[in-house]
Amino acid sequence: MEGRAVTYRADRLILAHFGVAFATFAVAIILGAWQMTVRSGLNPVFTSPEAYFASVTAHGTIMGYVMPTLFVMGFGYFVAVTSLDRPLPNTRLAWIGFWLIMAGVVMAMAPVLAGKATVLYTFYPPLTGSVFYYLGLVLVVVGSWFWIALMIWAMSDWKKDNPGKPVPLAMFGNVANAFLWLWTTAGVAAELLFQAIPASLGWTQTIDIGLARTLFAWTLHPIVYFWLLPAYIAFYTMAPRAAGGRLYSDMMGRLSFLLLVLYSLPVGMHHLFTDPEHGTGFKFLQMMLTALVTVPTLLTIFTIGASMEIVGRLRGGRGLFGWIGALPWDRPMVLATGLSFVLLGFGGFGGTINMSYGMNAMIHNTSWVTAHFHLIYGGSVVTMYFAIAYEFWPKLVGRQPLSLKPIRLQLWLWAIGIVVTTFPWHVLGLFGEPRRVATFDYANPAIAFWQPWTIVSMIGGYIMLAGGLLFVWNLVTLYRGPEADRQMHYAVALHPPQRVPSALNGFALCNWLLLFLMLMAYGYPIGQFFFIKDYPAPIHRVDLGG
Amino acid sequence: MSEALPPPTEPSAADRSWCLWASVLVGAFTLISLILALIVLPSRSETRFDPFTAICRALGIPGYAKIPPDPGAATASAPVSNVAWTVETRRLLSNASATRGATIAKDTCGVCHGEDGKSVDPAQFPNLAGQSEAAIFKELRDFQSGDRKSDIMQPIAASLTEEQISDVAAYFATRPRADLRAADSGVLLKISTLARIGDPARAIPSCDSCHGLSRSGPEAAPLLLGQSSPYLEQQLKDFGTGERHNDFFKRMRTIAHQLTPDEERRLAIYYQGMPASN
Numbered sequence: 001m002e003g004r005a006v007t008y009r010a011d012r013l014i015l016a017h018f019g020v021a022f023a024t025f026a027v028a029i030i031l032g033a034w035q036m037t038v039r040s041g042l043n044p045v046f047t048s049p050e051a052y053f054a055s056v057t058a059h060g061t062i063m064g065y066v067m068p069t070l071f072v073m074g075f076g077y078f079v080a081v082t083s084l085d086r087p088l089p090n091t092r093l094a095w096i097g098f099w100l101i102m103a104g105v106v107m108a109m110a111p112v113l114a115g116k117a118t119v120l121y122t123f124y125p126p127l128t129g130s131v132f133y134y135l136g137l138v139l140v141v142v143g144s145w146f147w148i149a150l151m152i153w154a155m156s157d158w159k160k161d162n163p164g165k166p167v168p169l170a171m172f173g174n175v176a177n178a179f180l181w182l183w184t185t186a187g188v189a190a191e192l193l194f195q196a197i198p199a200s201l202g203w204t205q206t207i208d209i210g211l212a213r214t215l216f217a218w219t220l221h222p223i224v225y226f227w228l229l230p231a232y233i234a235f236y237t238m239a240p241r242a243a244g245g246r247l248y249s250d251m252m253g254r255l256s257f258l259l260l261v262l263y264s265l266p267v268g269m270h271h272l273f274t275d276p277e278h279g280t281g282f283k284f285l286q287m288m289l290t291a292l293v294t295v296p297t298l299l300t301i302f303t304i305g306a307s308m309e310i311v312g313r314l315r316g317g318r319g320l321f322g323w324i325g326a327l328p329w330d331r332p333m334v335l336a337t338g339l340s341f342v343l344l345g346f347g348g349f350g351g352t353i354n355m356s357y358g359m360n361a362m363i364h365n366t367s368w369v370t371a372h373f374h375l376i377y378g379g380s381v382v383t384m385y386f387a388i389a390y391e392f393w394p395k396l397v398g399r400q401p402l403s404l405k406p407i408r409l410q411l412w413l414w415a416i417g418i419v420v421t422t423f424p425w426h427v428l429g430l431f432g433e434p435r436r437v438a439t440f441d442y443a444n445p446a447i448a449f450w451q452p453w454t455i456v457s458m459i460g461g462y463i464m465l466a467g468g469l470l471f472v473w474n475l476v477t478l479y480r481g482p483e484a485d486r487q488m489h490y491a492v493a494l495h496p497p498q499r500v501p502s503a504l505n506g507f508a509l510c511n512w513l514l515l516f517l518m519l520m521a522y523g524y525p526i527g528q529f530f531f532i533k534d535y536p537a538p539i540h541r542v543d544l545g546g
Numbered sequence: 547m548s549e550a551l552p553p554p555t556e557p558s559a560a561d562r563s564w565c566l567w568a569s570v571l572v573g574a575f576t577l578i579s580l581i582l583a584l585i586v587l588p589s590r591s592e593t594r595f596d597p598f599t600a601i602c603r604a605l606g607i608p609g610y611a612k613i614p615p616d617p618g619a620a621t622a623s624a625p626v627s628n629v630a631w632t633v634e635t636r637r638l639l640s641n642a643s644a645t646r647g648a649t650i651a652k653d654t655c656g657v658c659h660g661e662d663g664k665s666v667d668p669a670q671f672p673n674l675a676g677q678s679e680a681a682i683f684k685e686l687r688d689f690q691s692g693d694r695k696s697d698i699m700q701p702i703a704a705s706l707t708e709e710q711i712s713d714v715a716a717y718f719a720t721r722p723r724a725d726l727r728a729a730d731s732g733v734l735l736k737i738s739t740l741a742r743i744g745d746p747a748r749a750i751p752s753c754d755s756c757h758g759l760s761r762s763g764p765e766a767a768p769l770l771l772g773q774s775s776p777y778l779e780q781q782l783k784d785f786g787t788g789e790r791h792n793d794f795f796k797r798m799r800t801i802a803h804q805l806t807p808d809e810e811r812r813l814a815i816y817y818q819g820m821p822a823s824n
Contacts, residue, residue, distance in 0.1 A: 280603075281583045284583035285583045504564070520576050
């Protein structure tokens, strides 16, 4: 298969998205390391509860909304242009979406830095901050809707011109993510527009927290899969080729993407197991649906494992596990895939405990949860974002890296940092250390033994910080590298598909099934707020004190 | 991959069977989960199988939860204050009129607290100018119900309606307060630390977290800055002995009984404040 150059005037657009994504990322990791220091009880400069929670809000807003959204958008534009080999349907709309997000980021971050929106990125009504924070986030979401439209548009145009042909797997995954994001944002958009913004404008005196939390849970789980899908697309369409082999099965990829869309959405109530506003019935249903998320994950581990095993054996690996050692681990994409898989394994294991109705009570609202999502997000997702950036950036600017050594060092630093940060954090969670707490009184003998664990965790945070900053440095030095080939090649399947069932080449069936599942999973839980008497909470302003 | 593809055809049998089996699998899984969630599991501990009750319980529809009554509920102690921060209370406060309140203040409160909220004898009668509306409202309601004892205030508060109380609270909240800051240069560092940060070793939270300018604590916690030190010291002593007991969850009684007399006196001085320009 021939490679595709990243042209069609999309390269500047993609670089703009990636550039802002990683610039804000650099800020957020510095805040993260400082937060770990505050919690360790070492009292760094500027320690105060207000500063801590403002920092947590900024860190979460960047890492939750700004960085991944921009990264996924840039990634999507890159994949659309290179896998379909045609320009975007409308580049101007893409730029409008980008600038809306820029305006939103400035609008949202200003009140956070001024201490007027210290509500954490999950909002926590009845806490209510400056209206500009919420409006800024609405702009970020609306900007990303332009991307959704362009991705769907690009795929349907291509299908019109190539009737009967299978959509390239990378693009298929990409459009899966666009639909996933469209469904995902509906929950948080409803919460912001109908609850948070009217409250922050003073139009209402109270807020229905139960409804707000349910709407947020609608978004809170699939948003993670929105972050995760580029990593999965890279597993299927980049890692096998980087290792020098082929993808074991194209169909497994399609199936996994569809199942990820299907079973990431009707499951968010596993975040509300200990909440009183729902009965046990629908919590249990959503727990059952959550468990199905393991299916696409295991399919992926099997398929990528098989792809890699073929490469390893061709390279002379023998025995049950000998092929693993024979893989070309010096290549960043291969190394990142390996690290990401290992971290996904640990993170996934922790996740099955979170989603189990019974065991959840043991770790609810403890550091375990924070550890889990940092392990998944930082470990599995961001590690692959690095690898994708190392793959795409040279093609965007036409330069090769000077050396692969700092790139490997960077990936290792990050992975080690994640382990050193999150493993003690899990332990602390089992000991009952609460999350969302700025400082602890380690003089209290009952919790004094937490401090050494927290300090280890903090050291992990600084290792991650070093890894994150080295990543930015690696990108900067790229501009001094020798000229590079700008062709993008995706992995070819062992048996390239000639024709696939329409269920695996489009999203009509997937969307209908999803509509059914969402009605089953959320129809009653959301509907009940409109006919069962509930007790709205008085709004608590965080932006009016002082 | 250069070989020609066959021309596109109508939806094939393969497409139809994918749609069918995907729908059947998803539907069956959902149905089995729902039966487990709504019928089987909720009726597990029942002696008699009753699907209707099981579904109602699983949905959380009120009246079907079999929660045994709290044995302590009947013998629970009387509330320390009858004020509840319900939506109705907040609506009452947000509809309050400072103009109507001004008349009541002039006729009733002004003699001791000053018409503009600057007390004629701050050691006995607290300043009300710029005090939070919620705090004035709660204290007046507590005087009214007897949850806070005062021979002077009880009959006065009893003569006011709830609306009048909220009006007068709204009025005093709008009166300008003296331009002061905490007297941190007048007290020991440990006292200002107690006020600003608290003392975790004694489980004493910072006073400012509820009573400071950017407070985030209970709604009705009064602002302390600018009250006279004898008045504040007396309140701390009364909370410490339990003489005053209209604090929810014994918050102030728990804190105050741990304070030494010296700390009470110095905290009172700290909150009496000094001119902000000083």
